[in-house]
Amino acid sequence: MFRYLVGRLVSAVGVIILVSLLVFTIIRLIPGDPITILLGENLTDEARDRLVKEWGLDDSIIVQYLRWAGHMLTGDFGASIRTQDAVAGLLVDRIPATVSLAALSLTIAVLIGVPSGVIAAYRANSAFDGMAMLTAMLGLCIPSFWLSLLLILLFSIKLNWLPVSGYVSPTESISGWIQHLILPALALGAGLAASISRMTRSAMLDALSQDYVRTARAKGLTERTALFAHALRNAMLPIITVIGLQLGFLLGGAIVVEEVFAMPGIGRLLIFGISNRDYPLIQGVVMIFAVSFIVINLLVDLLYSVFDPRVRYS
């Protein structure tokens, strides 16, 4: 277990280094030299010389990368060109909204996806199964931003129950926080709920046809125990895998949903960065996205052992 853990950590760090190299080269791949792009209309010879010295652009590229990576490690992501604020500060301000959105979406998706998948498998080929799978198919095909607009049309404009856009911090008002999050979380969670439901159904169908479930039933265990303690427990593995894989989708989808609901999250910060050609900001946000995705995948791998003691990580 320990050796597995170390190996897994080393490979995760390796991927993070690779990603940081990619992100570092982003700014160098842009046609034209970075200073002209960064300064834009503020370009003067003085400003140029100052920046070359400040960033050490006369050093070799390896030295530059190491310095940049070193700054990143200490939490120094540079300053935004557009707002002049520290990128790290901007990220810290924006992370709570995105994390709230992702967490609530995931909760909704699991609460809808797992039970509907279990029932669909248990009553395979019933009317419920058909309806659930049709809904899941639709859930996969409806773009989250369109679902957002439809939810706004119904719940905010027509019924006037929930706010159209914005975000309230939970430290300010818990009810305001929830009211602002419900629609975005539903819109973002729908697609994930659909994937989880489909995977749960197929994993459960597989588990229910196994000998150990027949044995469990034959030795007189209640149907409930056979279903949950035996079948579902074994079906959890592929379900967790799908959830882990889809978390990246959740992070990506958050960008779009935050844009629709004008939520102050890091996704919207990325779009702001791109439309203002604010490269330090873009680098910071992309790094955060990639690192969180890698860390999440690591955690998902470790979760396997909780649900399947047979996984010994040798």
Add this chain to the structure above:
Amino acid sequence: MASPSLRVSRPATTGLAPKDKPSWWRTQWRFWIRNRIALIGLVIVLLVVLTAVFAPLIAPYDPYERDIRNRIAAPTAAHILGTDELGRDTFSRIVYGARISLMVGLVSVGIATLVGAPLGMIAGYSQGRFDSLIMRFMDAVLSFPEIVLAIAILAILGPSAFNAMIAIGIVYIPIFARTIRAPAIAESNREYVEAARASGATGWQILFRHVAPNTMSILIVRMSTSLSYAILAEASLSFLGLSASPPTATWGRMLKDGQSYMQQAPWVAIFPGLAIAITVLAFNLLGDGLRDAFDPRARKRIGG
């Protein structure tokens, strides 16, 4: 000259021999009638393709023609889906929008297939250092959430429909490499490949004559489902203002523009989304249906 290896490869090419040609239509007919879900998907896909190709004939108005007196007008007989904030006909813009969606989808999936599938095939066939090198690199690319990667690439290239195709294409390369690698490994270990190797066929000959044809059905299924996700991705990017620039009609952009007028004109926020959902659903049904048809075991497991 028919080499021994060609004869051993027959299992891969049955049904394509010249003498079977007259029955091609009937084979097709039988295949599609038996696979209703795929057929429904195929019919809708064909309708969308026809709409895109014959857009100038189908659209009742010029999609760029503004009619200031007729802004955000509700659906009427003249404008069956209403007009947008500049008085442009929504239906005509949706018809033209099909062109961008399909083109971005086809080109990006084309890029991903042409680069990813050969990489996966060679990696799977060689199963050596090349294999682990390629697959590690693919893992690193896959460690980005797909839309984040596409956005990062667009941040470098600059937003446009052309760059959106490239960005989505790059994002899907690892998926195709992975999809093809597994069956390529399986096929490479089959007896007929060993027989071909024993009869003196070179690695490339084995790859193209024997391994490639046997991964075709998996590739077709993957392409169909990827098309649906590529179209969805393009819609997201154009919603974020990172694909074709205005005034080009794209479904995602139409929704973005419509959002501000949603209260007075809900139709501008409904119909373009419906177009996206139907098209994505059609490619998904086609992909699911084909997968069930090619692999009957999957039908039992996943349900039809």
